[in-house]
Amino acid sequence: MLRGIQSFAKRKSPWVMHLPCGGCNGCDIEVIAALTPKYDIERFGVLQKGTPRHADILLVTGIVTHQIKDCLKRIYEMAPDPKCVVAMGSCAIDGDIFNGGYGYAGPLDKIVPVDVYIPGCPPRPEALIDGISKLLKKIQ
Amino acid sequence: MKKNILLEALRSLANPSTTKYPKQPYVPTDGYKGAAEYDKDKCVGCGACAQECPPGAITYEDTESTRKLRLNYGLCSFCGRCEEICPWDAIHLTKKFELAVYDRKDAETGIDVPFFECIDCGRIFLPEPQMRASLERVEKTLAKYKIPKEDLVHLISVCPRCAFSVKNMPERRMFMRRLVEAKADA
Numbered sequence: 600m601l602r603g604i605q606s607f608a609k610r611k612s613p614w615v616m617h618l619p620c621g622g623c624n625g626c627d628i629e630v631i632a633a634l635t636p637k638y639d640i641e642r643f644g645v646l647q648k649g650t651p652r653h654a655d656i657l658l659v660t661g662i663v664t665h666q667i668k669d670c671l672k673r674i675y676e677m678a679p680d681p682k683c684v685v686a687m688g689s690c691a692i693d694g695d696i697f698n699g700g701y702g703y704a705g706p707l708d709k710i711v712p713v714d715v716y717i718p719g720c721p722p723r724p725e726a727l728i729d730g731i732s733k734l735l736k737k738i739q
Numbered sequence: 740m741k742k743n744i745l746l747e748a749l750r751s752l753a754n755p756s757t758t759k760y761p762k763q764p765y766v767p768t769d770g771y772k773g774a775a776e777y778d779k780d781k782c783v784g785c786g787a788c789a790q791e792c793p794p795g796a797i798t799y800e801d802t803e804s805t806r807k808l809r810l811n812y813g814l815c816s817f818c819g820r821c822e823e824i825c826p827w828d829a830i831h832l833t834k835k836f837e838l839a840v841y842d843r844k845d846a847e848t849g850i851d852v853p854f855f856e857c858i859d860c861g862r863i864f865l866p867e868p869q870m871r872a873s874l875e876r877v878e879k880t881l882a883k884y885k886i887p888k889e890d891l892v893h894l895i896s897v898c899p900r901c902a903f904s905v906k907n908m909p910e911r912r913m914f915m916r917r918l919v920e921a922k923a924d925a
Contacts, residue, residue: 639757689794692813692843696794706813708843718774718812718838718846723767725760730839732761737841 609655609681610735612644616654616678620671620707622661622697625721626688630658633724640728643735651677656734659707662690662697668704675711683714683734687727692716767834772817774835775810777850781829784808784852784866788821788830797821801854806866809849812838827872857898859907864898884921890914 619627633640634647648654651674663671675684684707689695691707707713714737717730758765767773784806789797796814800807810821821830840846854863855870874895878888894902894914901907 636756637758638760642757689813689815689817692846693811694794695814695816698794698814713843714841716813716840716843716846718815718840719836720816720818722838723836725758725765726836726839728760729837733839733841 606739609738612646613656613683613731613735613738614646614648614654615656615658615731616648616651616674617658617660618651618671618674620659620661620667620691621664621702622688622690622695624661626660626690629721629724629727630660630687633727638724638728640724640731643728643731645731651675652679654678655681656683656685656731657711658685658687659691660687662694662700662702663704663707663710664702665704666702668710671710683738684711685715685717685730685734686713687717687719687730688722689718689720692718695720767836771834771836772819772832774812774838774848775815775817775819775821775830775832776835776848777808777810778829778831779850781827782808782850782852783827783829783869783872784850785826785869787824787826791820791824793818793820801863804863805851805853807849807851809847812846812848813843855896857901858893858896859901859904860898862898862900870896884918884925886917886921890917 617627617630632638651657657675657678659671675682686692686707690697693706694703697703704710715730715734717726719726722730786799786806786808789799789808794814794816796812797808797810799809817832819832822832838846852866852868855865855867856863874892877891877895881888881891891914894911897907902911
């Protein structure tokens with residue numbers, strides 16, 4: 600029974616920490632848009648949190664630069680288990696146009712394990728909702 | 740003051756501004772740049788999209804019998820350059836946006852185009868649909884000068900190396916001479 604309650608709670612309150620790593624901020628604007636009443640991602644229990652210690656999901660946008668690589672690893676370790684990572688935008692997945700640049704530290708899944716990839720440049724707020732709901736299905 | 744707030748609350752209850760997205764499908768407006776997809780009937784496999792793609796999301800790999808064109812959505816910036824450059828109007832940006840995947844290898848689309856073999860030596864040198872399309876184009880031009888198509892088919896179906904071999908050179912020269920004469924007559 601305790602397990603049932605646990606999984607119910609996990610599904611119904613995926614708290615998200617939004618982590619912009621680098622890039623152009625286009626995806627960040629779409630994340631903000633998804634939090635507005637128009638798209639209202641809080642319908643799924645998603646709350647944005649300012650610290651990784653409160654978060655279940657790390658929502659990483661933008662390319663991983665050399666400067667933020669170590670911080671990202673530390674933030675990932677800070678988040679309590681069980682944790683998920685969502686790579687939002689083409690930059691986080693494979694680097695997009697920044698691929699091969701001097702500041703590019705490699706795709707996100709080489710640094711931390713990623714659960715769901717959301718391609719798009721930037722992905723629509725609807726695509727983000729789609730990605731989060733796919734992630735919740737995976738948790739289930 | 741309180742009355743206004745109550746009225747606004749009632750209004751938004753009756754007519755909520757939040758989209759009902761996951762329950763109701765959402766179709767983006769016209770001009771939205773979503774995932775690019777190949778048209779299997781039109782693509783000839785020339786690889787122009789792979790050359791022009793700014794982030795290098797489109798790549799092609801030549802195996803023994805097919806050319807494998809692959810578009811990786813993880814690298815794609817959805818700029819639409821491939822659609823602009825495609826000479827055959829075979830790649831289009833669709834309105835698809837639900838691209839979320841669990842494995843990044845799934846985030847791709849592609850097309851396999853068969854190769855055309857040189858009729859003399861059997862070496863591959865051009866995708867087969869491209870061969871057909873270029874034959875059609877040349878046929879139209881030849882019809883103007885009243886030269887039958889059969890004269891050309893052999894010349895165009897050999898790879899560049901065979902075309903300039905000793906065996907094929909006389910036929911090639913003859914054809915060129917006929918073409919120049921026909922042009923002069925016209």
